[in-house]
Amino acid sequence: MLQNFIDAYSPDNLRYLFGGLGITILVSIVSIIGSFIIGSILGVIRYVKIKYLSAIVGLIIDIIRNLPLILILFFTYFGLPNLGVKPEIIPAAILAMTIFESTMLAEIVRSGIQAVDPGQMEGARANGLTYWQGLWYIVLPQAMVKMIPAIVSQFISLVKDTSLATIILLPEMLYRSQIIYGQNTNYIIPMFVAIALMYFIVCYCLSVLARYLEKRQA
Amino acid sequence: MIHIFSDYGGTLLYGLGQTLLCSILALIFSLILGTFFALLEESPSKVARGIARVYIEIFRNIPLLVITMFFYVVFPLYVIKMNGFTAGTIGLTLYTSAFIAETVRAGIQSVDPGQMEGARSNGLSFWQAMRYIILPQAFRYVIPPLGNQFVNLVKNSSTLAFVGGFDLMYQGNVIASSSLETIAAYSAVGVLYLVITMPISYYMRYLEKRLA
Numbered sequence A: 001m002l003q004n005f006i007d008a009y010s011p012d013n014l015r016y017l018f019g020g021l022g023i024t025i026l027v028s029i030v031s032i033i034g035s036f037i038i039g040s041i042l043g044v045i046r047y048v049k050i051k052y053l054s055a056i057v058g059l060i061i062d063i064i065r066n067l068p069l070i071l072i073l074f075f076t077y078f079g080l081p082n083l084g085v086k087p088e089i090i091p092a093a094i095l096a097m098t099i100f101e102s103t104m105l106a107e108i109v110r111s112g113i114q115a116v117d118p119g120q121m122e123g124a125r126a127n128g129l130t131y132w133q134g135l136w137y138i139v140l141p142q143a144m145v146k147m148i149p150a151i152v153s154q155f156i157s158l159v160k161d162t163s164l165a166t167i168i169l170l171p172e173m174l175y176r177s178q179i180i181y182g183q184n185t186n187y188i189i190p191m192f193v194a195i196a197l198m199y200f201i202v203c204y205c206l207s208v209l210a211r212y213l214e215k216r217q218a
Numbered sequence B: 001m002i003h004i005f006s007d008y009g010g011t012l013l014y015g016l017g018q019t020l021l022c023s024i025l026a027l028i029f030s031l032i033l034g035t036f037f038a039l040l041e042e043s044p045s046k047v048a049r050g051i052a053r054v055y056i057e058i059f060r061n062i063p064l065l066v067i068t069m070f071f072y073v074v075f076p077l078y079v080i081k082m083n084g085f086t087a088g089t090i091g092l093t094l095y096t097s098a099f100i101a102e103t104v105r106a107g108i109q110s111v112d113p114g115q116m117e118g119a120r121s122n123g124l125s126f127w128q129a130m131r132y133i134i135l136p137q138a139f140r141y142v143i144p145p146l147g148n149q150f151v152n153l154v155k156n157s158s159t160l161a162f163v164g165g166f167d168l169m170y171q172g173n174v175i176a177s178s179s180l181e182t183i184a185a186y187s188a189v190g191v192l193y194l195v196i197t198m199p200i201s202y203y204m205r206y207l208e209k210r211l212a
Helices: A004-008 A011-046 A055-064 A069-083 A090-113 A118-124 A129-169 A173-183 A183-216 B003-041 B044-060 B063-080 B082-109 B113-121 B126-163 B169-181 B183-212
Strands: none
Touching: A004 B126, A011 A055, A011 A173, A011 B063, A055 A090, A055 B183, A069 A129, A069 B113, A069 B126, A069 B169, A069 B183, A090 A129, A090 B044, A090 B063, A090 B113, A118 A129, A129 B063, A129 B126, A173 A183, A173 B003, A173 B063, A183 B044, A183 B063, B003 B044, B003 B082, B003 B113, B003 B126, B003 B169, B003 B183, B044 B183, B063 B082, B063 B126, B082 B126, B113 B126, B126 B169, B126 B183
């Protein structure tokens, strides 16, 4: 049994697995940045109640939020070619993750803004700021501080969710571990231990960060 | 999209049934497990709290798919053979129970500590007080987040497609590859998911507003 572990963690296999971790991190970081920007914009649109636009954006957010991520991955990777666009695997995965996580973040942003005391906006308006200035300089900075823990936990699930992109053959950790143990069934347990550990370390560090931010804020 | 429903209605309905069955089973089991670990976390014993913490952190920080694949690939080799549906349901249960434990714990903590003191000073043991005084009050706060967990469960049950669980997502793939109309097939699957998840999330939002 021990020999299996030693054989499975050969330098070549480890390098291959860590390459997968790199792809997991790459896809996560790009999707985090993209979904943070898009999610904030969507959340604000949903909060400020622009005629028609906010209602339509709200409906789209609710639809995407209530679908499984795997389905969205299928749409971007297998569905888009039917419409004449053929994305590569990594962009398709990033696109799907960004679409899905933006809607999750939009909800966090909206409830974060709602949690700010309405007196703040009234004060800003009374001091001569326009509605948008009040939102940008007074309300949003306070809302962001309140939202940080929720946003970080959302990013933890984003990192975990990258594993679902194995289904469109994204060569990340889980996919690569399957290739390694596909060659030798003795490697199955070592491979599961390795990827579980790698995911755990990445996500646990993020959750420690989330908890620290939550404590500092309180 | 309409003709997908008329041509493959039976397959889709079967998938929907499997998805619902798996989600409901996982909800029941993870509610039991999650409450159990939430109680351990709130118990006076240090060892019990440690065990609960480790369990929750492990299943919260490892992707659901890795857990499910573990039961589908590793278990049959060394322990017992199981089909995709069973492996998927076990994976979902363990994964969700960690989140439910956190939810229930937050519910327990939101109950006024005076309730526990009052119960103890009236002669109830710690566990009696939990069972008869604290938990019934905690569950009232916990219902909206639990409903959202059920929505997550229905969405996450799509991991059954990886292990041949014959759920809605799996059937959607089969239909997409046999009809070659990927967009129509996946849209049909999406509509069926939304039929379950949208009403629940809207109802939970309504409950949240009413409780607040």
